[in-house]
Amino acid sequence: MFSNVNLYNSDILFYSFLLKxxxxxxxxxxxxxxxxxxTLKMGKEITNRSEDYSQxxxxxxxxxxxAENSDVRGCMxxxxxxxxxxxxxxxxxDKMFKDTGHTNAYFPLFIPKSFLAKEASHVDGFAKECAIxxxxxxxxxxxxxxVIVDPEAKLEEELIVRPTSETVxxxxxxxxxxxxxxxxxxxxxxxxxxxxxxxxxxxxxTAEFLWQEGHTAHSTADxxxxxxxxxxxxxxxxxxxxxxVPVIKGKKSEGEKFPGAIDTYCIEALMQDGKALxxxxxxxxxxxxxxxxxxxxxxxxxxxxxxxxxxxxxxxRLMGALIMAHSDDDGLILPPKLAPIHxxxxxxxxxxxxxxxxxxxxxxxxxxxxxxxxxxxxDNRDNYKPGFKFAEHEMRGVPVxxxxxxxxxxxxxxxxxxxxxxxxxxxxxxxxxxxxxKLLDAIQGNIYQKALKFRNDNLRKIDSYDEFKKALDxxxxxxxxxxxxxxxxxxxxxxxxxxTIRCIPLDAPEENGKCIYSGKPSNRRVLxxxxx
RNA sequence: CGGGGUGUAGCGUAGCCCGGUAUCGCGCUUGGUUUGGGACCAAGAGAUCGUCAGUUCGAAUCUGGCCACCCCGACCA
Numbered sequence: 001m002f003s004n005v006n007l008y009n010s011d012i013l014f015y016s017f018l019l020k021x022x023x024x025x026x027x028x029x030x031x032x033x034x035x036x037x038x039t040l041k042m043g044k045e046i047t048n049r050s051e052d053y054s055q056x057x058x059x060x061x062x063x064x065x066x067a068e069n070s071d072v073r074g075c076m077x078x079x080x081x082x083x084x085x086x087x088x089x090x091x092x093x094d095k096m097f098k099d100t101g102h103t104n105a106y107f108p109l110f111i112p113k114s115f116l117a118k119e120a121s122h123v124d125g126f127a128k129e130c131a132i133x134x135x136x137x138x139x140x141x142x143x144x145x146x147v148i149v150d151p152e153a154k155l156e157e158e159l160i161v162r163p164t165s166e167t168v169x170x171x172x173x174x175x176x177x178x179x180x181x182x183x184x185x186x187x188x189x190x191x192x193x194x195x196x197x198x199x200x201x202x203x204x205x206t207a208e209f210l211w212q213e214g215h216t217a218h219s220t221a222d223x224x225x226x227x228x229x230x231x232x233x234x235x236x237x238x239x240x241x242x243x244x245v246p247v248i249k250g251k252k253s254e255g256e257k258f259p260g261a262i263d264t265y266c267i268e269a270l271m272q273d274g275k276a277l278x279x280x281x282x283x284x285x286x287x288x289x290x291x292x293x294x295x296x297x298x299x300x301x302x303x304x305x306x307x308x309x310x311x312x313x314x315x316x317r318l319m320g321a322l323i324m325a326h327s328d329d330d331g332l333i334l335p336p337k338l339a340p341i342h343x344x345x346x347x348x349x350x351x352x353x354x355x356x357x358x359x360x361x362x363x364x365x366x367x368x369x370x371x372x373x374x375x376x377x378x379d380n381r382d383n384y385k386p387g388f389k390f391a392e393h394e395m396r397g398v399p400v401x402x403x404x405x406x407x408x409x410x411x412x413x414x415x416x417x418x419x420x421x422x423x424x425x426x427x428x429x430x431x432x433x434x435x436x437x438k439l440l441d442a443i444q445g446n447i448y449q450k451a452l453k454f455r456n457d458n459l460r461k462i463d464s465y466d467e468f469k470k471a472l473d474x475x476x477x478x479x480x481x482x483x484x485x486x487x488x489x490x491x492x493x494x495x496x497x498x499x500t501i502r503c504i505p506l507d508a509p510e511e512n513g514k515c516i517y518s519g520k521p522s523n524r525r526v527l528x529x530x531x532x
Numbered sequence: 533c534g535g536g537g538u539g540u541a542g543c544g545u546a547g548c549c550c551g552g553u554a555u556c557g558c559g560c561u562u563g564g565u566u567u568g569g570g571a572c573c574a575a576g577a578g579a580u581c582g583u584c585a586g587u588u589c590g591a592a593u594c595u596g597g598c599c600a601c602c603c604c605g606a607c608c609a
Contacts, residue, residue: 045570073601128607198533198607205609258609266609278609317609348568387569405568415568532609 046395048329053273054201060323061202064332064396067319074200074207081396082319084340086210089318090190092242092337093212096234102186102214107168109191110159115167119292125259126163129196131207133159161194166260166285166311169215170293177217177307179298184227185217203320204277204532211315217307219297221286224308225263228284231312232265235280243318244335244448245269245325246455247279248478248527250503255487261311262286268502268527270455271324274476276502276529279321285309320532326420326447332397333420335447336440342374343436344398346389348405355380358404361429365402365414368433374440394419399443400436420447461525465516468528472499478529480505482522484515493517493528502527 046059061067066082069075078086094104110133117123137153140146162168169187176182190212200206214231218224232249239247247267257264261283269279287306290296295307326333336342345362349355359380366376377398379389386403393401403415414432417424420443427435458477462468471479483489483501494500508524515522 069601071600125608195608197609199605209609211609281609313609315609346568350567382567385567385569385571387567387571389570391570403568407568 046329046331049272056329057320057324058202060327060332064323066323066332067202069202072207074197076202076206078210078316081340085322085334085338086316086319088338088340089238089242090212093234093238093314094188094190096238097188097212097214100186100230100234102188102216104189105187106189106191107165107172109162111162111165111168113158113160115171116160118167119260119289121288122166122260122292126195130163131161131194131196133161162191163193163195164311164313165189165191165193165213166215166289167293170289170295170309173215173217173307174293174295177295177297180219180300183217183219183297183307184223186214186227187216188212188214201320201532203316203323205317209316211313213311213313216310217290217295218310219299219305219308221308224286224310225284228263228265228282228310228312231310232267232280232282235282235312235314236267238314239267239269239279239318239321240448242335242337243322243325244337244444244451245279245321246448246452248503248505249507250505250527252281252503253487253490253501253526255490256501256503258283258311260285260288262288265506266503268478268529269321269325270458270478270529271321271532272454273324274458274530276478276527276531277317277321277324278502278531279318280312280314282312283310285311325451327397330391330422331395333447334397334399336399336444339397339399340375341377341396341398342440343369343376343400343402344389344393345376345378345402345404346386346393347378347380348386348403350406354406355382357409361404361409365429365432369436372433372437374436390417400439402432418443420450463513463516468499468516469497472497472530476530478502478527480508480525481516481528482513482524483526484518484520484522486518489515489517497530499528499530502529502531 046063047055049056061082064081065079066085067076067078070077097104113132116126116130134155135149135151135153136155137150138147139150141148173185176185190210192208192210193213194208197205197207216224216227218227236247236249239245247269249267250265252258252264252266258281263284265282265284267279269277271277285308287308289309290306296304297307299305322334322338323332326335343366345366347355347358347362349358359378362378366378369376379393381389384392390401390403397419399419401417401419403417405415408414408429412429413426414429415424416427416432416436416439418439455478458475459480460471460475460477461480462471463481468479468481471477479499490501504524504526508526510523511525513522513525514520
């Protein structure tokens with residue numbers, strides 16, 4: 001987007017001149033030339049969504065200071081601001097896990113190659129994207145330049161950097177479980193995993209990512225299935241109520257399910273560009289891993305039985321969902337429940353004396369808001385103008401901004417602006433403590449409602465393959481359509497349209513119809529979309 | 533792993549065709565004026581031109597190898 005600047009060099013001079021004149025001229029510039037807009041004076045502008053959605057996403061992640069590309073291919077550096085959002089997610093989820101009886105533990109990063117091989121479909125699923133440790137020592141290079149891998153230090157058995165931990169964990173469960181009295185085991189771990197992806201995108205798909213993985217063991221299939229469904233509900237609850245992103249709960253088709261699972265359940269969210277994003281998964285593993293690792297228990301009748309398992313996870317990919325679901329062309333929009341900073345206060349002052357007077361008022365306001373549990377930042381930097389600060393905090397998605405200047409001191413007021421709608425209001429200083437909490441709640445509700453409306457407006461029932469293809473290209477979104485249930489049809493549709501079956505929605509009503517592809521009978525609709 | 537592209541200051545780039553150690557903007561530092569929607573002026577600091585080799589009196593520029601990254605496909609949460 002910067003490369004075309006030189007073509008317009010003279011235009012830039014002209015527009016720069018206009019910019020100095022007045023704000024109307026500035027708006028004119030925006031209307032006349034999007035490509036120039038960016039380069040004029042601001043280091044903070046991002047590409048418009050309508051222009052290039054994926055570039056908008058990349059710009060936003062970088063300009064909102066969430067993350068950046070690392071020098072290690074496919075990996076990212078999560079910056080402090082981005083990481084504090086992730087920490088908020090962790091805190092909320094961790095509490096929900098604890099409240100449902102789970103405890104945290106930690107299993108090793110390295111998995112012996114032989115473990116991974118024990119469950120056949122599991123190997124198939126991950127073999128192509130594993131990082132492998134083959135040596136344990138370096139030595140000085142004989143030519144004197146740097147270090148080389150010491151060929152003498154080859155590992156007896158190579159180690160896989162975990163792409164997921166089912167195998168190490170079930171290897172431990174074998175040692176822990178003898179009797180029905182040892183069950184259930186309800187464990188979660190927060191960790192990093194590595195999947196050597198060919199193509200990566202910040203947060204959405206990186207070679208290394210952070211996540212949580214729950215692994216539970218049960219004495220009956222029924223109990224394991226209940227656990228699987230319960231955790232799916234926990235995820236849906238979190239994503240909708242904290243992230244303010246509506247989701248559709250469903251079951252994966254055979255073709256899309258987790259390698260090693262009997263059933264995979266998921267929550268699917270719709271992004272602003274009409275593409276679906278899987279936001280969380282929960283697997284009923286049946287006895288597959290118990291079989292592979294020979295994990296048996298003695299039941300009440302004294303008979304040996306294989307243990308039933310589940311696993312479930314959400315990752316830093318949720319950050320991508322959060323960003324893409326709500327944000328606009330001015331930057332990030334964060335739900336107050338996950339915002340690292342709820343309220344930023346910007347002073348408007350000319351002299352130190354003015355700043356001191358304002359600071360005294362700000363201290364009172366922020367103390368009272370903090371007492372209510374809100375995080376408040378007083379942006380009293382003296383090297384930036386208020387306008388710059390406004391734009392910067394909008395870019396970073398701070399839900400509420402309060403501005404206080406000399407005029408406010410006189411009138412006993414403040415100016416309050418909300419990020420989601422950009423509305424401003426003048427408020428009595430005394431009302432701040434009662435009004436700001438209401439406003440934050442309103443923002444949380446509003447962005448959810450907005451996302452829900454978008455999702456519903458872009459959820460279509462379609463009954464013919466022609467319409468299906470047309471909709472994918474012209475009005476991308478979720479499509480509910482009949483499917484004959486075969487993997488051949490699923491694969492053919494994927495091949496021809498790039499749309500996949502996101503899930504078979506749990507609340508899908510029985511409904512007789514014909515498969516849009518084969519014309520064969522179907523008794524319920526499934527959810528299709530192009531996906532991240 | 534196929535197809536295309538790019539590597540020059542923290543970031544974005546000019547220069548390369550036609551060899552003589554480097555342009556501009558943003559950012560940074562200092563000083564001053566500013567501050568209710570992305571300030572301005574002045575002075576400064578900052579680059580072994582991805583890497584290795586070759587040609588040459590002399591290489592960012594020409595030649596060859598290597599490396600890295602980006603985009604498009606196949607694969608994937």
